[in-house]
Amino acid sequence: MEDAEIPRTVDTSTVIVMSREEANELVGSISFRFDDTDIKLTDLVPVSYYTESNREYQYGVNLSKNEPVIKITGKVSVARKLLLKKGGNRHIGLVVCGEDLYHRSESELPELLDRKSIQYVYLCMHLDSEASSNLIANYEEANLFACTKDFLLSNSRPPIVCNPYTEQMNAQIGAIIDKEVTATVIPGFINWETYRAFKRAMYSVKSSEYNSEQKDDFIVQSYSLMNLFMTAVFSIGLLEELIEYGIVDSVEKPDQRLHRIEETAKGFPDFLKESATSVVSILEDAYLELHDSTYKETAFLKAIETHQGKIAVIVPKAYFGIVINKLLSLHNLDSRANICIMTANRFDNTQLYSAIIVVGNISGKRFDALRCRSSQEIDLLLYECEKYRYKKQVRDAKAAEHLLNTRSTILTDDEYEEDSIGIDEYDLNEVDNINTEIMDYISSSPIKAIRNSFSGGDGKSMAEIVAVAKFDSDEIAFFTKNYKAYVLDEADNSVKEVVASDLSEGDVIVFTRSTSKTRDIVEEILRDMINNKLVPPEIEKAYYKSREWKKTLIDYMKQTGSSAKAIADEMISNGVSVQEITIRGWLDEESHTVRPQKLDSIQQIALIAGNDELFDSAEVCFDAGGQIYKIRRRILKAIGQAILGEVTGNSNATDSMTATVADRIKDAAVTLQIETITFVDDEVPVNTINRPITIDQ
Incomplete structure (x- = not known):
């Protein structure tokens, strides 16, 4: 292109949605090299950041006072205003970076995605997020570029220029290509038959026409106790001790909760007593079995001792972190400064870990062991009754990866076979459906649950x-x-x-x-x-x-x-x-x-x-x-x-x-x-x- 053909001003703009910190880093770092000359992005085109209050923060020096060609904001709602603004530059594109920004604007994005005046829309996010799965399913006609394992095996190369950025990218590629998810199945505790019987009894209580706050509390506490027993890598006795001393607060002692549901079951109508008694009996057996030590405790401590570097531990509840830290101190393992304990919904998938230990079959909006790209080593600690659902998840994850490879704009070699999970899938689907219904039931009544947990007497x-x-x-x-x-x-x-x-x-x-x-x-x-x-x-x-x-x-x-x-x-x-x-x-x-x-x-x-x-x-x-x-x-x-x-x-x-x-x-x-x-x-x-x-x- 001749100099005369290069426009002195650009009359189009692209709007980018990303966090301000990320914008500051990228805009300040991006430059283009021509021979021995480095030219910053802001020397080529004007760039500005826009806040929710419509304040504009200019990057670099815009001597010509031209309208920004790149407009960055941290909110999709602000991006929408910029895109629909009359006069000035024509807005031709939208880029949204990060699933958090997508989550905050799920109701606003569809309108922008369907607007004819916008020539292109790019949505960039981690493949291991729930948001990416929803987008891929909802926009079947969209072009998809996915950095799957098969794609990277065929297209990645070692870095030629070594710097912190290329080294980090190479580590991320390694976390995908060399990733190994290990399910450590721990013998003992509740088997599949007992677990299924518990779920069926819970469903029987939940589905009954009998309604009362006592029934709601029974379901909430029983479900909660079973989840605790399934995922505890510490003794229940240790947890109760920390609750008694006020180190763990806002959580009721398991023995008190167990006593309450036992008393509640006695007051149920006769047609519910058999199911309620079955629930209480299974929970009482589990409580006694896990009071002094749990089967997962030994496996967890061994996993901590085995791994070096920065370790993430995924737990179901935030208070688990307090108990686990106490457990580690009792075993002289608390000196390890790089053990990060978090819930699945607090997991930061932008970080890299030498290992991730998951205390059960736990997932959330920000973490799924089978899709996670933050570590090459992920170890799940599972009881026998958890392994079947995990096997089904493995099969589903393979199918999802196969779909990504099939829809990707770059062809990959993808061999796909469907594996058996080892039990009648009807039984597994039944238990999963019961879990879903009970969770929906519990989620719909947090106010009732809080009245029971924080009642403070009749004169509250x-x-x-x-x-x-x-x-x-x-x-x-x-x-x-x-x-x-x-x-x-x-x-x-x-x-x-x-x-x-x-x-x-x-x-x-x-x-x-x-x-x-x-x-x-x-x-x-x-x-x-x-x-x-x-x-x-x-x-x-x-x-x-x-x-x-x-x-x-x-x-x-x-x-x-x-x-x-x-x-x-x-x-x-x-x-x-x-x-x-x-x-x-x-x-x-x-x-x-x-x-x-x-x-x-x-x-x-x-x-x-x-x-x-x-x-x-x-x-x-x-x-x-x-x-x-x-x-x-x-x-x-x-x-x-x-x-x-x-x-x-x-x-x-x-x-x-x-x-x-x-x-x-x-x-x-x-x-x-x-x-x-x-x-x-x-x-x-x-x-x-x-x-x-x-x-x-």
Whole structure:
């Protein structure tokens, strides 16, 4: 092409959806070499990143002030706005990188995929994700490029230029080509016949027309106990000891749960007693058999001792990590710093491990042993009753890989045979269907389950909730109407406040590390900074001054028994426009209200309560609230930067606020991603609201 043919400006744009950290790394690292000259991507075309608030962050120098040719954002919703924007460049393509971004926008993507004006759409994600399987099944006409084992065997070569990137890519290729999944079948414990009998008895109870909260609790606890017994690589006695000492919290001791379902079964109608008694009997035998030691414990410790390097241990529940760490310390294996214990839904498939140990036939949205590309060695610890389902999964995985090779745009040599699993598949399908039905039954009634687990007696206080969220840690949270969650905004490197009704799947929420009560993490950090004299004296003074209006209102309402409606009516009669719901929001600590929006609201509170001092200093109190509001926003920004710094490894503190927060955030905060959220109108015990809790299912 001659110089004259090269356009000086480009009138088309492509929109890319990826995390900001990934965008920063790629845009900053990509360059093109012509002879001995390196030219950066940003020297060739203008590139910008767009946040959810429509702020544009330019990469490099765009001297010509041309519209970006590459537009990057972390949200599909923002990408949609960019693609549909009138005027300016014509948007011809969309690229979405990562299954997490896909999960957050499953409802928005189909429309964009079907738009005629977009010439091309590329969706890039790991083959071992549930999202990729769904996409391949739903878009049969789409061209598919899949890095399967057969493809890599035919097309991969050793790196010619060795650098961290090519070495990492070569290791990833090795993890696929040389991957070996080993199922260690451990003799003893429950055989297939007993396991099937247990499932059939559970189904009989579940399917009966008898309905009660006791029945719901029986099903939840029985199912949970069997899952515990099947996957425990530690003695049940050790777990109970850690629960008793409070080291493992929010989990009830197995012997207490077993006693409760035994008592519950006694109260069932006669037509259910045989099935319920069978369930209890099998669980009691298992409890006694595994109390002092489990069959998987020896195999697990041997696997830990055998492998070196970075080891991932996949467990069904997060609290397993606490018990396993204690088990390792008892066997002097806790000195190994590279043992990472996580649930299947918290698995990071971007990491490489020297080995992955799975404590049972466990899978999730982010982990499937047969599709995982994160290690060459994956070892599943299975009892005899687990192996048949695993064999069927192996066969299904081979069929799925065969489909990938068949549909791939690059031909591969693929030999495929269907294997037998060793038992009547009708029986296996029956058990799988029972599992599915029971899980659906349990998932549909977490509120009932939580009432049983956290009842606290007949006089328990209840709270109205508007949403139930399930996190990727398998914990859940019940959110009240006025609750404002701290949501991590990766695009802005900050944390924003979002009311419960506006939360959505994929949101990452920042909680305080607290199991006893709900805490405001911003308030916790601000108080800590004040107590340790890390803020100027005028901020400390403003903090206490800003709280006077709310204390006055609360004290007055307690003394007089006035309701929020009564306060609102009196303020309205005095000429101040306010609603009852506004008063309730002021009083609710979960709403994080620092001050009313208007000065006259504070003056009215002072008049109603007869507080002359507050009335005279209302303006000072209002201004103090403004100062504290700004400080809280800075803390929110610093929390976001500190957490993202921990995640990405780029934890450079740019100012004293960020440095102060970063020092405290490790001990003060935990981040959880919403996997599903359901909006409800119900009530639960007040001690369970607005915090992550475990329903041990």
